[in-house]
Every structure is written in structure tokens, then in C-alpha cells.
Amino acid sequence: MLERHHLAIIHAVDKHGTLTEAANALHLTQSALSHGIKKLEVHLGAPVWQKDGRRLRLTQAGQGLLNLANRVLPQFEHSEQVIQQIAQGQRGALRIGMECHPCYQWLLKVVSPFLQQYPDVDVDVRQAFQFGGLGALLGYDIDMLVTPDPLFQKGLEYLPVFEYEHVLVVPESHPVAGQSWVQPQDLSDDVLITYPVEASRLDIFSQFLTPAGASVKRHRTIETTEIMLQMVSAGRGVSALPKWLVEQHQKDLPIVPVRLGKKGIFKNIHLGFRAGEARPEYQNTFIEIAKKTDHLI
Amino acid sequence: MLERHHLAIIHAVDKHGTLTEAANALHLTQSALSHGIKKLEVHLGAPVWQKDGRRLRLTQAGQGLLNLANRVLPQFEHSEQVIQQIAQGQRGALRIGMECHPCYQWLLKVVSPFLQQYPDVDVDVRQAFQFGGLGALLGYDIDMLVTPDPLFQKGLEYLPVFEYEHVLVVPESHPVAGQSWVQPQDLSDDVLITYPVEASRLDIFSQFLTPAGASVKRHRTIETTEIMLQMVSAGRGVSALPKWLVEQHQKDLPIVPVRLGKKGIFKNIHLGFRAGEARPEYQNTFIEIAKKTDHLI
DNA sequence: AATATTAGATGAATTTTACTCATAGGTTCT
DNA sequence: AGAACCTATGAGTAAAATTCATCTAATATT
Numbered sequence: 260m261l262e263r264h265h266l267a268i269i270h271a272v273d274k275h276g277t278l279t280e281a282a283n284a285l286h287l288t289q290s291a292l293s294h295g296i297k298k299l300e301v302h303l304g305a306p307v308w309q310k311d312g313r314r315l316r317l318t319q320a321g322q323g324l325l326n327l328a329n330r331v332l333p334q335f336e337h338s339e340q341v342i343q344q345i346a347q348g349q350r351g352a353l354r355i356g357m358e359c360h361p362c363y364q365w366l367l368k369v370v371s372p373f374l375q376q377y378p379d380v381d382v383d384v385r386q387a388f389q390f391g392g393l394g395a396l397l398g399y400d401i402d403m404l405v406t407p408d409p410l411f412q413k414g415l416e417y418l419p420v421f422e423y424e425h426v427l428v429v430p431e432s433h434p435v436a437g438q439s440w441v442q443p444q445d446l447s448d449d450v451l452i453t454y455p456v457e458a459s460r461l462d463i464f465s466q467f468l469t470p471a472g473a474s475v476k477r478h479r480t481i482e483t484t485e486i487m488l489q490m491v492s493a494g495r496g497v498s499a500l501p502k503w504l505v506e507q508h509q510k511d512l513p514i515v516p517v518r519l520g521k522k523g524i525f526k527n528i529h530l531g532f533r534a535g536e537a538r539p540e541y542q543n544t545f546i547e548i549a550k551k552t553d554h555l556i
Numbered sequence: 557m558l559e560r561h562h563l564a565i566i567h568a569v570d571k572h573g574t575l576t577e578a579a580n581a582l583h584l585t586q587s588a589l590s591h592g593i594k595k596l597e598v599h600l601g602a603p604v605w606q607k608d609g610r611r612l613r614l615t616q617a618g619q620g621l622l623n624l625a626n627r628v629l630p631q632f633e634h635s636e637q638v639i640q641q642i643a644q645g646q647r648g649a650l651r652i653g654m655e656c657h658p659c660y661q662w663l664l665k666v667v668s669p670f671l672q673q674y675p676d677v678d679v680d681v682r683q684a685f686q687f688g689g690l691g692a693l694l695g696y697d698i699d700m701l702v703t704p705d706p707l708f709q710k711g712l713e714y715l716p717v718f719e720y721e722h723v724l725v726v727p728e729s730h731p732v733a734g735q736s737w738v739q740p741q742d743l744s745d746d747v748l749i750t751y752p753v754e755a756s757r758l759d760i761f762s763q764f765l766t767p768a769g770a771s772v773k774r775h776r777t778i779e780t781t782e783i784m785l786q787m788v789s790a791g792r793g794v795s796a797l798p799k800w801l802v803e804q805h806q807k808d809l810p811i812v813p814v815r816l817g818k819k820g821i822f823k824n825i826h827l828g829f830r831a832g833e834a835r836p837e838y839q840n841t842f843i844e845i846a847k848k849t850d851h852l853i
Numbered sequence: 854a855a856t857a858t859t860a861g862a863t864g865a866a867t868t869t870t871a872c873t874c875a876t877a878g879g880t881t882c883t
Numbered sequence: 884a885g886a887a888c889c890t891a892t893g894a895g896t897a898a899a900a901t902t903c904a905t906c907t908a909a910t911a912t913t
């Protein structure tokens with residue numbers, strides 16, 4: 260029967276390149292792996308690798324097994340870990356997914372008291388997901404998702420934690436800096452700076468520019484909020500961020516928030532979970548803290 | 557190490573109730589399972605079951621393992637099966653998820669020529685998903701999703717296959733039967749019959765009644781399209797279905813399609829897949845057939 | 854209340870499997 | 884051509900999984 264053990268071998272070979280190195284990593288001999296996979300191949304009736312020079316190249320079957328391994332091994336590891344930790348005291352881990360770049364600072368303010376209250380619970384924040392945050396949640400890669408765009412979906416549950424306004428950030432010297440709001444066309448000569456995610460997931464496109472058929476002079480991406488604000492204050496472009504975040508930096512930098520459209524764009528940060536699952540007590544505590552934690556300083 | 561084998565035992569005991577019966581199902585002795593789990597318990601440092609009379613009740617740890625088993629075992633089985641089938645000839649299986657009740661008849665028209673072309677490929681159609689069709693696709697429970705409501709999402713890819721109009725179905729005797737379209741308020745005295753899914757996923761609610769703040773006299777659900785149409789033709793209520801489906805039954809039953817709102821509600825059936833995965837050739841063929849297959853007779 | 858029945862646990866014996874060692878047979882690099 | 888690497892393989896050995904026989908406890912039966 261195909262066992263976790265076999266998948267561990269295939270995974271290790273993929274990771275380390277050769278059988279020999281994989282064997283070292285697994286504290287076994289090269290021979291053990293070779294024999295083990297040979298037996299699996301007989302069972303499956305198909306080879307896992309084909310020799311390419313002195314390297315091993317995965318066959319189609321092997322590729323399928325590697326996919327399976329990548330999906331399944333982390334789940335084994337996590338379950339095993341959770342059980343062992345629960346067994347020896349009240350440990351645990353909270354795996355949080357983030358789909359909201361600027362929320363990071365808010366999250367830090369939640370995590371900090373949480374870690375104090377539960378010194379034995381680890382918090383793990385992840386930001387890149389093969390199938391998006393939703394896929395990570397459904398695939399048991401994370402236990403909680405922080406997102407401004409909840410996709411209501413069977414088996415999932417969302418809890419709004421705070422509302423904020425999404426605004427344009429411009430340097431004080433910018434022509435629209437004094438206006439109470441901007442129109443999409445006002446940005447036609449600007450460089451727009453955003454986080455590096457698909458345009459469809461950026462509200463300034465999906466809810467502001469695109470519906471109006473407007474566009475910007477250029478679109479470029481930057482990873483971190485701080486650099487982004489530096490660029491804006493240096494007059495190198497404009498960006499769109501939560502209003503509270505802009506206000507926090509306003510005292511240090513010559514930047515101004517401006518409402519997007521007459522009515523503004525308002526968003527709600529949500530926490531998402533798999534519904535109908537018994538949640539450990541510390542997870543509920545985390546939610547409580549999150550609800551109480553204000554995003555204003 | 558926690559192995560697939562252990563999960564198989566836990567799963568079997570949950571399914572068959574007792575260790576002894578589980579042992580029979582697995583072609584092993586009761587003793588083997590008992591020893592096996594005992595060893596696992598030592599490894600984990602936590603008991604899997606606690607005895608309740610002469611039954612076994614899962615502990616928290618055991619429950620966690622059962623969850624893991626339920627998620628992971630089907631994936632093992634499917635991968636193993638696919639590989640073995642590929643090895644011995646050109647077999648395979650296409651697991652299709654349906655989120656579109658009335659599309660069933662259309663799907664039959666696609667499946668039929670497909671099965672002729674690939675006598676060795678099995679088609680498996682599933683309709684109920686713990687985490688919705690999207691979750692099933694991301695969780696590798698299905699390979700293809702038929703849905704009228706694609707949720708564009710990282711790692712997923714959709715292909716529109718046909719467009720149709722979603723219309724109200726009323727008996728010929730109904731007051732609106734002669735009109736070219738209906739307003740939401742026109743249905744305030746009607747019983748609305750739908751498939752048994754959440755109201756939020758029904759277009760007649762989300763795109764017609766709810767935005768207008770309108771409601772119906774009563775809402776009831778019926779599983780099958782045929783009975784639904786029988787009920788409508790008997791004057792027991794109205795329903796909302798694809799126009800082509802109504803037209804097909806119009807020659808046998810005294811029913812009439814009426815446009816929903818002045819502009820009508822138009823939908824697009826999509827096929828969804830996990831993106832960036834090597835698709836077996838027969839899956840591409842299926843897509844080809846699907847695109848060519850018209851929903852009109 | 855006594856007895857039979859059903860279920861799981863356990864120790865020892867045994868079979869089966871997994872692993873190591875030693876070595877052979879390729880491939881790549883210099 | 885030779886050194887340095889790889890993987891494959893057969894034989895022996897260590898480790899494990901499994902069975903068998905037996906024991907204990909809970910539930911049914913009469």
C-alpha cells in the first residue's frame with residue numbers, strides 16, 4: 260500500500276536532488292530508499308522515476324505522487340504536531356493567513372497580547388498561497404484568514420473585525436491634495452504604486468478605475484508599505500491604502516489622504532474560518548482580542 | 557511515524573463501530589489493530605480512544621486523526637487508482653462536480669459521446685460538497701466543476717461553455733403568463749419553488765427579489781426538475797429555471813417562461829479547473845465536446 | 854443471579870518487512 | 884583513463900507487524 264513513508268521519500272528526493280542526499284536527510288541509507296521505492300513501483304505497476312544520466316527524473320506517475328505528497332505531508336505533520344503538543348500541556352499553534360498587506364501592523368497589535376496570554380501557543384503568519392487564502396483555509400494549510408474581501412462560501416464563516424476607508428495617498432504637492440475627493444480621470448497622469456498582487460484584487464482598479472474606463476500613466480508595484488509611502492512622499496507616484504494607515508504616517512511624511520470617488524470606498528476586514536469545527540479555546544480568545552483591537556494607534 | 561495505515565484503522569473503526577469488525581474489513585486480526593494503535597499512542601503521547609463500556613470513543617486527539625483521515629485517505633486512494641489505471645492501458649477517471657441542478661441534462665449529452673470515445677475512462681458526477689464545489693476542486697475531490705457562478709480565484713481557471721437566460725416559469729393560467737417580463741412585486745402572492753440550496757445562491761433571490769426588497773408568499777424546495785415543473789404546471793407555484801429547459805418541456809406541459817425584469821437575467825455556465833496542472837488528454841477532449849454540445853435539444 | 858456473549862488488551866511466538874552492508878554497473882568530469 | 888558520483892541489487896540481519904492464545908471487563912440472555 261502507498262504509505263506516507265513513500266511520499267516522504269519522493270518529497271525528499273525532489274527537495275535534495277539525489278537519492279543519496281535524500282537518504283541522509285531521512286537518516287536512512289540510499290539502499291533503503293531504493294528498495295522501498297522499488298517495492299512501491301511493483302505495487303503500483305508503474306515506475307516512479309526514470310534514470311536520466313545519473314539523475315532521477317519523475318515519471319508521470321511520480322509527478323502525481325509528488326503532487327500528492329505536497330498536498331498531504333504538511334497535513335500529516337501539522338496534525339501530528341498539534342496532537343503531540345496538546346498531549347504535553349496546553350500548547351498549540353495558530354496558523355494565520357493574510358490577504359491584506361496593510362493589515363500587518365494591525366495584526367501585530369493583536370498577536371502581541373495574545374502571545375503574552377498564551378505563552379505556549381505559536382502564531383504562524385503566512386502570506387503566499389498557491390490557491391489563494393481561501394484555498395489555504397479549505398486545504399487546512401491555515402486556520403484563520405485575514406481578508407478585506409470575504410468570499411462567502413459553504414463551509415466557511417466570516418467575522419467582521421473592523422471597517423476602514425480605502426483612500427488615495429498623494430504627496431502634499433499633488434494637484435488633488437486639497438480636494439475632498441478625486442475622480443478616476445484625475446489620475447491619468449500619475450504613476451500608481453500598489454502591492455504586487457493581481458490587479459483584479461486591487462480595489463482601486465476593480466472599484467474605481469476600471470468601472471470608469473479610466474487608467475493611470477503607469478502602474479508599478481512595491482512590496483512594503485513603508486517604501487511605498489516614501490515613494491509617494493517623494494512625489495514619485497500615488498497609492499491607495501487604508502485611511503488610518505495614511506493618517507498614522509501623516510505626521511512624519513508630507514502625504515495626504517483623498518477620498519476615492521464622491522462616496523468613498525469602504526472596506527471591512529474579516530476573519531474567516533472553516534465552519535462547524537471545534538475551535539480550540541485559544542483561537543476564540545484570539546478572535547476576542549482581534550475584535551477589541553482598534554486599528555487606530 | 558503516523559502512517560496512512562493508522563488512519564485507515566481509525567477510519568475503519570469509525571465506520572464499522574468496533575475494532576473487531578474493522579479488523580475483518582481490513583483483513584487483519586483485532587489484535588493487530590490493537591497493537592498497531594497502541595504503538596501509535598505511545599508515539600503521539602496521547603490516547604486515540606477511551607473505552608466507554610465495551611465501545612471505543614474517540615478522544616480529542618482521535619477525532620483530529622479521524623478528520624485527517626477523512627481528508628487524506630480519499631486522496632491516497634484516488635492517486636493510487638489513477639496511477640495504476642494509467643499503468644495498465646489508457647484508463648482514467650474524470651470526477652465532475654455539479655453546482656447547477658438543471659445542467660444535469662446538458663451534462664448527460666456531453667458524457668454520452670465522451671464515454672463512447674473513451675471506453676476506459678470512468679466519469680463520476682458528484683453534487684454535494686462539504687465546502688462547496690470550489691472547495692471540492694481545491695481539495696482534489698473533483699477534477700472539474702460545472703457552475704453558473706464562477707468564483708475567480710488564484711490557482712483556478714474557468715472556461716465558459718454556454719450562455720442561457722434564467723427565466724420565471726409559470727402555469728399558462730398565471731396572470732403574468734402573457735406579459736413579456738415580470739417585476740419583483742408581481743410574485744408577492746406566489747409560492748416559489750426552488751432546488752434545496754441556500755437562498756443566497758439562487759439568482760432569483762440574489763438578483764431579482766432581494767435587491768428590490770420584494771418577497772414571495774412562500775418558499776419551498778423540491779429536489780428534481782421534473783417534479784418541479786409538474787408542480788408549476790399544476791398551478792401550485794412558480795419557479796426559476798433556464799429558458800431552454802422550460803422550452804423543452806413546454807410542448808408537454810402548460811407552462812410559460814417569462815423574463816425576469818426588463819433586461820432579463822443571463823447566466824454563463826463555466827467549467828472550472830485547477831490551473832497550471834498537466835491535464836490528461838481525455839480531459840481536454842471532454843472540454844472540447846462540452847464546448848460543442850449545445851443545450852438546445 | 855448465573856451464564857453466555859461480545860469486545861478490547863496483552864505477552865509470546867512467528868512471520869513479514871524494512872534496513873544495512875558490500876558490491877556491481879552506469880554516468881559525468883577532469 | 885581514472886576519479887568521483889549515482890543508483891541498483893543480492894544477501895544477511897535487525898526490526899516491525901501480525902497472529903495466536905489467553906485474560907479482563909461490559910453487556911445480554913435466561
